[in-house]
Amino acid sequence: MTLEVISKEMRAVGFDSPGGPDVLTERMMDIPAPGEGDVLIRVLAAGVNRPDALQRAGKYPPPPGASPLPGLEVSGIVVQVGRKVAPDLMGQKVCALANGGGYAEYVVVPAGQCLPVPDGYDMVEAAALPETLFTVWTNLFERAYAVEGDTVLVHGGTSGIGTMAISLCRLFGVKIIVTCGSDDKCKAARDWGATHAINYRTQDFVAEVRELTEGRRCQAVLDMVGGDYVQRNLRCLADDGRHVSIAVLGGSRAEISIAEVMGRRLTLTGSTLRPRSATFKALVADEISAHVWPFVKSGQLRPAMDRIYPLEQAAAAHARMEAGDHFGKIVLKVGEEG
Ligand SMILES: NC(=O)c1ccc[n+]([C@@H]2O[C@H](COP(=O)([O-])OP(=O)(O)OC[C@H]3O[C@@H](n4cnc5c(N)ncnc54)[C@H](OP(=O)(O)O)[C@@H]3O)[C@@H](O)[C@H]2O)c1
Structure with missing residues (x-):
């Protein structure tokens, strides 16, 4: 027709x-x-x-x-x-x-x-x-089960993916901490609605997440960096936290502590759409x-x-x-x- x-x-x-x-x-x-x-x-x-x-x-x-x-x-x-x-x-x-x-x-x-x-x-x-909506929805809300009241960490806060994650988190009552590569990008991410934005070039995001959450850390991390970020991401997770990989911009291999995954019942997953x-x-x-x-x-x-x-x-x-x-x-x- x-x-x-x-x-x-x-x-x-x-x-x-x-x-x-x-x-x-x-x-x-x-x-x-x-x-x-x-x-x-x-x-x-x-x-x-x-x-x-x-x-x-x-x-x-x-x-x-x-x-x-x-x-x-x-x-x-x-x-x-x-x-x-x-x-x-x-x-x-x-x-x-x-x-x-x-x-x-x-x-x-x-x-x-x-x-x-x-x-x-x-x-x-x-x-x-569509692309960022389908990706963030399936990974952050379905694989990582983000729900109202949770706090999540998302890297690339000013990216297409990061800005969609900020928008959805705002709409669904999820607190979102993002990382960005400059102070200007951090300001733009906060203006767009991020709860907090960390300049990863000048601040240690692991320490910042602990401080911003008063030690409670996050229920989920949406990661597009991989490499040596993965172990650091795990340290940003609360017990039973979920780590979702959607890209490996910083490297596809990571060394992580399996003992930490077991001891704190962490979940590592990921997907490509x-x-x-x-x-x-x-x-x-x-x-x-x-x-x-x-x-x-x-x-x-x-x-x-x-x-x-x-x-x-x-x-x-x-x-x-x-x-x-x-x-x-x-x-x-x-x-x-x-
Ligand atoms: N798995 C899937 O189904 C799926 C679907 C769509 C997209 N993706 C992936 O998601 C990522 C974002 O996609 P997009 O279209 O939103 O891209 P984009 O707008 O180009 O964003 C890329 C972001 O990555 C950050 N970045 C790059 N290298 C980095 C590094 N080494 N360390 C930390 N941050 C880094 C940049 O932020 P700074 O400048 O602040 O560093 C930038 O904001 C891409 O890697 C893409 O391949 C995956």
Whole structure:
């Protein structure tokens, strides 16, 4: 079922061989065809995420069957639906977790990975929600069981992930301590809603967490650094605390005290979202729809926006992300609503 006349080709941004931001170039490609459980979205905006930069650098290849183009989240209009998809999705404004391919005028996404964008919600902002929302929800609230009254520690407080974690913690009554690499970033994180922000370059975050919590420490740590942070993170956890790894920016190997894990009943876990099945991602979308979407509808949950670039300037967007000066989300503007 098709809504509008769709040409055969689309503009997209991809790369031929891995490298720095400049390997990203514009190209014409065939518009992908939706399978029976998919929708085709005419993309209005695409969020930029660190995993896109890792993919471009050759360090995070797309899973089998996924588009070779970067782009894990989009907003746009459903213009075609597969045979098994409810026809009323047609023409809807949605944001979606994509399995890749978001840096293009059209992308195919499993129908279950779409969420409706409420009237009046900015479509560029909507594109900046899914990847960090799905990641923080599944890791901090499901794997680490963060609940009202808890205190959690999240590294990268000004990152896309960190700013989403701050927003969700505020909405769900969780105190959040973040770490950042400068005093300016700490101020920005506090202004965004972090309960406390620690400059990890000038302060020992383990000692600070103890002090800020009056010795009680945290119920959970959301970690994107790995390496020698892991043992230090464990020391920030209260007994029965949970440690969730979502990235290893500082190294994938860690030496930890198993005696401490046993003695204080700590849990170490982690996950990567991209390779999970469409069934799993649809389940997460359902949970987000039930528990988080009311805050999107009321306008209480909006992403922290850094800069917006046109699709053809994706290389500049990646360069900005890798320079590390951004606060929140970088987004590519792809199309117009009308
Ligand atoms: N597992 C998953 O499913 C999943 C899904 C999405 C994203 N991720 C990961 O989550 C991380 C954040 O993603 P994003 O898109 O939000 O990226 P981003 O906005 O580029 O943020 C990266 C952050 O990492 C911090 N950082 C980098 N190197 C560090 C180091 N060695 N020590 C401490 N902090 C460091 C930076 O903060 P400072 O400048 O303050 O140091 C920056 O805020 C990425 O590593 C990404 O791959 C994982």
